Amino acid sequence: MPSHQDRDEIPPGTLDMLILQTVTRRGESHGFEIAEAIQRASTDVLQVEEGSLYPALQRLLIKGWLVGEWGRTAENRRARYYTITAAGRKQLAHEVESYHRVAHAIGAILRPV
Amino acid sequence: MPSHQDRDEIPPGTLDMLILQTVTRRGESHGFEIAEAIQRASTDVLQVEEGSLYPALQRLLIKGWLVGEWGRTAENRRARYYTITAAGRKQLAHEVESYHRVAHAIGAILRPV
DNA sequence: TGGCATGACATAGAGAGTCTATGTCACGGC
DNA sequence: GCCGTGACATAGACTCTCTATGTCATGCCA
Numbered sequence: 001m002p003s004h005q006d007r008d009e010i011p012p013g014t015l016d017m018l019i020l021q022t023v024t025r026r027g028e029s030h031g032f033e034i035a036e037a038i039q040r041a042s043t044d045v046l047q048v049e050e051g052s053l054y055p056a057l058q059r060l061l062i063k064g065w066l067v068g069e070w071g072r073t074a075e076n077r078r079a080r081y082y083t084i085t086a087a088g089r090k091q092l093a094h095e096v097e098s099y100h101r102v103a104h105a106i107g108a109i110l111r112p113v
Numbered sequence: 114m115p116s117h118q119d120r121d122e123i124p125p126g127t128l129d130m131l132i133l134q135t136v137t138r139r140g141e142s143h144g145f146e147i148a149e150a151i152q153r154a155s156t157d158v159l160q161v162e163e164g165s166l167y168p169a170l171q172r173l174l175i176k177g178w179l180v181g182e183w184g185r186t187a188e189n190r191r192a193r194y195y196t197i198t199a200a201g202r203k204q205l206a207h208e209v210e211s212y213h214r215v216a217h218a219i220g221a222i223l224r225p226v
Numbered sequence: 227t228g229g230c231a232t233g234a235c236a237t238a239g240a241g242a243g244t245c246t247a248t249g250t251c252a253c254g255g256c
Numbered sequence: 257g258c259c260g261t262g263a264c265a266t267a268g269a270c271t272c273t274c275t276a277t278g279t280c281a282t283g284c285c286a
């Protein structure tokens with residue numbers, strides 16, 4: 001039977017980018033939704049643990065890249081809904097650009113002439 | 114004038130893979146050569162600091178993925194020459210495969226339908 | 227011959243970021 | 257009225273890269 005632990009870890013430094021991107025695409029979302037969306041969009045390759053998710057969301061709030069607002073889910077649970085800010089959009093653009101530049105450089109090393 | 118600090122950092126977790134790949138391509142190499150080769154192959158996007166390089170080489174020695182042998186450079190400086198082992202080749206293959214799987218997943222999130 | 231820049235390796239400590247494990251709290255079904 | 261569950265939260269361990277510093281021998285050059 002296949003291992004139940006065959007998911008990869010989120011590469012350090014990329015979680016913030018993935019969260020910002022997910023909130024940008026989905027609009028206002030709460031933590032659980034964001035984590036699920038990342039896992040789904042990665043076809044189950046990446047799984048965001050709660051112990052990584054919530055500290056990351058705090059960072060993004062503190063830096064002003066997200067704003068949070070307490071609300072209620074469809075099942076009437078309390079939840080914090082996050083929205084991206086203008087600064088967050090700018091930051092996301094920077095991170096995506098940097099990510100692609102680095103990924104391209106690594107690709108050049110892995111696939112030498 | 115352009116900033117002289119516009120290089121990106123090596124993403125945590127990828128340095129070992131880049132070193133193994135570089136030693137595989139170049140054959141027997143010493144530390145300085147490896148760092149320079151990575152920087153060149155990345156078209157100067159990535160720079161390996163000595164404080165990252167030597168601990169990484171120690172890790173790879175301890176894990177048995179590289180073997181090291183003291184020798185002399187062309188300029189008669191002492192240097193440690195590293196060669197990849199069979200286990201190192203296997204490990205490199207694993208890391209490259211995992212890297213591509215994760216990169217693909219992240220790409221899917223960044224470029225949504 | 228004596229100082230000194232340099233090549234090459236090495237280590238200590240800081241800082242960032244993810245993970246595991248655990249805890250809290252309120253809703254709502256039974 | 258209890259308890260599973262959704263959702264948020266924190267503490268601590270661990271990994272890894274960086275900055276800063278140190279060592280040591282070679283060979284140039286005054």
